Amino acid sequence: MSVLVDIQGLSRDFGAAPVLDRISLAIQPGEFVALLGRSGSGKSTLLRVLAGLDEAPAARVVLPKRRSIVFQEPRLMPWKSVADNVALGVSNAHASGAVSRALADVELTHRRDAWPLTLSGGEAQRAALARALVREPELLLLDEPFAALDALTRLRMQGLVRELWRKHRPAVLLVTHDVGEAVALADRILVLDRGRFRREVAVELPHPRRHGDPCAAALETELLRELGVELSDHHSIPEPERTH
Amino acid sequence: MADARLLERMPAAEAKPVRRLRETRLGGSLLRLVSPLAILVLWQLASVSGLLSPQILTSPVAIAATAARLVASGELLTGLGVSFLRVVAGFMIALVVGVALALFAGLSRLGETLVDPPVQMLKAMPFLGLLPLFILWFGIGETPKIGMVAFGSVFPIYLTLHGGIRGVDRKLIEAGRTLGLGTAGIIRHVVIPGALPSLLVGVRYGLSIAWLSLVVAEQINASSGIGSIITYARDFLQTDVIVVCLLVYALMGLLTDGLVRLLEAYALRWRPAVTA
Incomplete structure (x- = not known):
């Protein structure tokens, strides 16, 4: 089996500033890739091309047919029940079984x-995730899907995504600006900066990766530096003074 | 898993302040009935004392008696049936034409260019003033009356649905596209349901215009319907009959509006604001 996603020479610009500058990206089937970058680094633009929402003229783009995307906002149709929203993702006659399985996968059967x-x-x-998974995607695109959630829910969703990935084995491209999230989930991390890949890291830590693991923490510090955030030592951050 | 679900659950709203609000609202609405009742009493007193001639305005009690008589004789119900059918026929035409035009203009660039400018221009016309033309064109039968109803109510339907289609969340359309929906699927699953709240506002507004158009059209010439009862009563200075007919118009307006609100509550039950 060859590569699932193959992009070569992808450039996009809005006006003068290039958003993506001759990007090349290959993703293998079943690979879990995280795309890190600051706001405005071009990561959402790249994702839109991968989702087929934007055209990519003059670039070589090979994409799998079955793709799904989960956005930062759930983007559920408010006039359809959760099950009907999930059913939007499939069009065949056997939808109801697939919908039930997808809802069970994300533990949302009761809703x-x-x-x-x-x-x-x-x-x-989770409903949006079920709607994406019911399509049995070969490529699952996640556009900062946990950014709007509270910290506890976010941790739980990360675990769920990893678990579902292990079960269904789609290739995943997770776009995030959360370094910890990328290190916790991905097997390969790409750092996008000003329209170019600045860094590529294979993460070879065993799963499940626990928060505070020293190897993961070292990698996080390194990636943060790559993104322009200097942390000489985690513990040197002064605690806020308590007033009593 | 249960713990996590609990963590996610939003805090339930407290019931107490809501109930207190409802109590004051009920008291407030009772209080609001005081002055209309006082006006009715003063009106009755003026009529009884002879200050208010029945040729100007009959007393409330006499109007109630007339209403009972007109209902008992069947005259009112027959007229009402005729008038109601005119509104239904005219409004249905407006609904079909308005929805079709709004879909065409809202969903295609060609439609926007072709349809929207003339509709916006016609909208500026005081449509009740078209009645003489309608009579010249269509005579004095049912056609000019139904035509007036249709012409008056087509604009709110077109304008609200057109605006609703334009206002559908682009992000939802995008999500639909990533789910593999084609244009027809997007229109059916995203655009139409998304524009429905606006359309229903237009339907309610259009219905009130429909009754207004009917009242005007029926006053000019009618051999049947509520309007003809009014014309007949005017010739015989029966102010009580005229007032009863006006009340019937008002009641019918309220009734049709209530029906649309029921439809709205069902069709928009996904909106927390409506179901609450």
Whole structure:
């Protein structure tokens, strides 16, 4: 089996400033890749091309047919129940079984008839994940899917995504600006900066990766430096003074 | 897993302040009935004392008696049936034409260019002033009346649906595209349901315009319907009959509006604000 995603020479610019500058990217089937970058580094633009939302003239782009994307906002149709939203992802006659399985996968069976506007942030994002997974994607694109969630829900969602990836084995491209998230989940991390890949790191730590693991922490510090954040020592950050 | 679900659950709203608000609202609405009732009493007193001639305005009690008589004789219900059918026929035409035009203009660039400018221009016309033309064109049968109803109510339907389609969240359309929906699928699953709240506002507004158009059209010439009852009563100085007919118009307006609100509550049950 050859590469699943093959992009060569992808450039995009809005006006004068290049957003993507001759990017090349290859993703193998079943690979979990994280794309790190600051705001405005071009990561969302790249993702839109991968999702097929934007055209990529003059670039060589090979994409798998079955792709799904989960956005930062759940983007559920508020006028459709959770189950009907998930069913939007499949068009065949066997949808209901697939929908039930997808909802069970994200532990949302009990909310299948709920209206999206009554869901909590985490539930809504799990529904969006189910809607993406029901398509049995070869490539799952995640566009900062946990950024709007609270810290506890985010940790739980990260675990869920990793678990579902292990079960279904799609190739995953996770776009994030959270270094810890990238290190915790991905097998390969790409750092995008001003439209170019600045760094590529293979993460060979065993799973599950625990927070505070020294190897992971070292990698995080290194990646943060790559993104322009200097942390000489985690513990040197002064504690806020307590007033009593 | 159960713990995590608990963590995610949003805190339930407290019931107490809501109930207190409802109590004051009920008290407030009772209080609001005081002055209309006082006006009715003063009106009755003026009529009884002879200050208010029945040729100007009959007393409330006499109007109630007339209403009972007109209902009992069947005259009112027959007229009402005729008028109601005119509104239904005219409004249905407006609904079909308005929705079709709004879809065409809202979903295609060609439609926007072709349809929107003339509709916006016609909208500026005081449509009730078109009645003489309608009579010249269509005579004095049912056609000019139904035509007036249709012409008056087509604009709110077109304008609200057109605006609703334009206002559909681009992000949801994008999400639909990533789910493999084609243009027809996007229109069916995203655009139409997304524009429905606006359309229903237009339907309610259009219905009130429909009744207004009917009242005007029926006053000019009618051999049946509520309007003809009013014309007949005017010739015989029966102010009580005229007032009863006006009340019937008002009631029908309220009734059709209530029906659309029921439809709205069902069709928009996904919105927390409506179900609450």
